[in-house]
Amino acid sequence: MRLSSVGESILRAIKEFEIIDAHEHLPPESIRLEHKADVFTLFSHYTRVDLWAAGMPRDYWDMIHNPSIPLEKRWEIFEPYLKMIRYGSYARPAFIAAREIYGFNDVNEENYKMISERIAAENKPGIYHRILRGKCRIRVVLTQQNRTDYDLDLLIPLMPIDVYASVRSRKTVEEHAARLGWSVRSLDDYLGMVREGLEKWRREGVIGLKMSSHRFLKPSRSSAVALFDKLMSNSGKQLPFMNPLYCFLVEEMIDMAAELNMVVAVHTGMWGDFRELDPQHMIPVFERHPATRFDMYHLGVPYVREAIIIGKNFPNVWLNMCWCHIISQRLACTALDEMIDLVPVNKIIAFGGDYEIPVEKVYGHLVMAREDVAMVLGRRVEEGFMAENEAVELARAWFYENPRSLYQLKV
Ligand SMILES: [Zn+2]
Numbered sequence: 485m486r487l488s489s490v491g492e493s494i495l496r497a498i499k500e501f502e503i504i505d506a507h508e509h510l511p512p513e514s515i516r517l518e519h520k521a522d523v524f525t526l527f528s529h530y531t532r533v534d535l536w537a538a539g540m541p542r543d544y545w546d547m548i549h550n551p552s553i554p555l556e557k558r559w560e561i562f563e564p565y566l567k568m569i570r571y572g573s574y575a576r577p578a579f580i581a582a583r584e585i586y587g588f589n590d591v592n593e594e595n596y597k598m599i600s601e602r603i604a605a606e607n608k609p610g611i612y613h614r615i616l617r618g619k620c621r622i623r624v625v626l627t628q629q630n631r632t633d634y635d636l637d638l639l640i641p642l643m644p645i646d647v648y649a650s651v652r653s654r655k656t657v658e659e660h661a662a663r664l665g666w667s668v669r670s671l672d673d674y675l676g677m678v679r680e681g682l683e684k685w686r687r688e689g690v691i692g693l694k695m696s697s698h699r700f701l702k703p704s705r706s707s708a709v710a711l712f713d714k715l716m717s718n719s720g721k722q723l724p725f726m727n728p729l730y731c732f733l734v735e736e737m738i739d740m741a742a743e744l745n746m747v748v749a750v751h752t753g754m755w756g757d758f759r760e761l762d763p764q765h766m767i768p769v770f771e772r773h774p775a776t777r778f779d780m781y782h783l784g785v786p787y788v789r790e791a792i793i794i795g796k797n798f799p800n801v802w803l804n805m806c807w808c809h810i811i812s813q814r815l816a817c818t819a820l821d822e823m824i825d826l827v828p829v830n831k832i833i834a835f836g837g838d839y840e841i842p843v844e845k846v847y848g849h850l851v852m853a854r855e856d857v858a859m860v861l862g863r864r865v866e867e868g869f870m871a872e873n874e875a876v877e878l879a880r881a882w883f884y885e886n887p888r889s890l891y892q893l894k895v
Pocket residue numbers: 507508509838
């Protein structure tokens with residue numbers, strides 16, 4: 485991205501910052517090392533959405549990530565679709581990683597084999613530290629992979645609220661109870677067990693719970709008790725995903741999170757029928773739990789303005805731009821610019837890569853996030869709204885201080 489001279493100057497300052505990466509799905513490094521990395525690792529994860537939208541058949545997607553198929557064959561089926569997605573924000577981290585991590589100015593017919601060799605050679609112990617600490621200057625990553633076995637100096641886990649809240653059969657209850665050494669007969673027993681489960685996570689370093697902005701029903705203890713008892717008396721009973729027991733347990737756990745000093749992260753927007761993930765579904769939940777700190781992810785895309793106004797109206801809701809810069813850089817810049825007008829600067833979190841296996845794309849995403857922040861702040865300085873040193877302080881808050889203070893990180 486071409487920036488003004490003030491924008492460039494702000495960008496240089498941002499590049500010196502340590503970063504808190506406020507949302508990823510990174511597993512422990514050993515999982516990445518088991519992965520047979522090649523050029524298609526650069527086009528894994530979100531580019532899938534654009535490739536499918538462009539018309540790529542689903543089995544092609546599986547084929548390009550199947551290392552038992554020759555690389556040439558996979559490139560042949562991939563290349564026509566690359567032309568269609570290469571200018572989109574989802575693809576850009578792949579090209580940035582190819583250039584700045586692996587040393588290739590483009591990804592094309594001429595170099596895909598060399599890129600693959602290079603990526604395979606670099607897929608060795610220490611890759612997380614080389615990329616996350618070395619290239620990105622990331623101090624810590626907050627990650628959610630439904631596991632807690634991390635090197636906590638670099639990777640700090642959040643856990644899905646659904647592990648304990650989504651109870652759809654007696655079997656699930658019994659499995660949790662057996663694992664935690666509980667005998668669960670009533671809903672109150674179950675809640676006691678959940679509380680102990682959360683305390684265990686806390687001891688293992690978990691700092692937050694992750695949920696999504698579904699259309700929740702107003703929680704009712706009596707409906708939840710009735711459903712729980714029905715479930716326990718009939719081993720064949722299966723509940724649908726959305727049910728009164730689920731809604732009750734989610735909100736009980738939101739209260740427990742506050743008591744245990746955990747943040748509740750909320751996925752909003754984007755996937756599939758995104759109307760089902762409208763951030764506005766959370767408004768009654770945010771209202772009912774003023775003591776809980778919520779980290780609202782992804783600005784509810786496409787309900788961006790609605791999400792921003794929620795951040796304005798609710799003191800317990802933060803606005804986390806994780807995923808946003810690779811959804812659309814333009815959208816992210818517009819949103820950030822509006823957020824400066826609309827919300828206190830301590831409510832904004834600038835970056836979370838939101839990747840799982842392709843750790844090198846975390847760097848690509850971060851480059852884009854830095855550009856977006858520098859672009860928006862540079863323009864604000866040029867328009868006379870703030871001085872350059874104030875702009876740099878805001879950027880530091882968004883990339884480091886705000887996530888550190890929201891999650892009370894000891895870094
Ligand atoms: Zn995510």
